[in-house]
Amino acid sequence: MAWLLVVVAGLLEMGFAVCLKQSHGFSRPWPTFGFALFAIGSFGLLTLALKRLEIGPAYAVWTGIGAAGTVVFGMLFLGEGVSAAKLVSVGLIVIGVIGLNLFGAVH
Template structure:
């Protein structure tokens, strides 16, 4: 259950990073509001997961999901550049997240 919270928190981190970009320096109201909601939800779920998980593993998975998700979102929906190296790097981040999760780091 705690890992599910971390995964959801990581997905919300993707949301707050994208909304941060769309807020244009907090000058657009609705993306700024969405950023605040996504950030609150993400940090809240991460905080709950830390009751049961080691901070290092949980934080690494949280940031890995957020980084990979944000990069993928940017390439798919925001027209950011993509390359074989960028896709390989995202794959390696995801592989690291999976490795941490199955490494027996959970109590």
């Protein structure tokens, strides 16, 4: 259950990043409101998950979903440039998060 909270929190992180972009420096009310809702939800769920999980792997998954997901979202829906270097970089983020979870947890 805690990992599900981290995944949803990571998806909400994508939402607050996109809304932050769309808010144009908090000058547009609806994206600013969306940013606030997504941010509160994301941090709230991450906080709940951290009651049961180690911070390193959980934070890596949260930021990895947020970072990689936001890049992919920008390329697919916001007209941001697509390049092999960007795709490889997103892949490296995913590999890093997997590595931290496989080799960083104390059992």
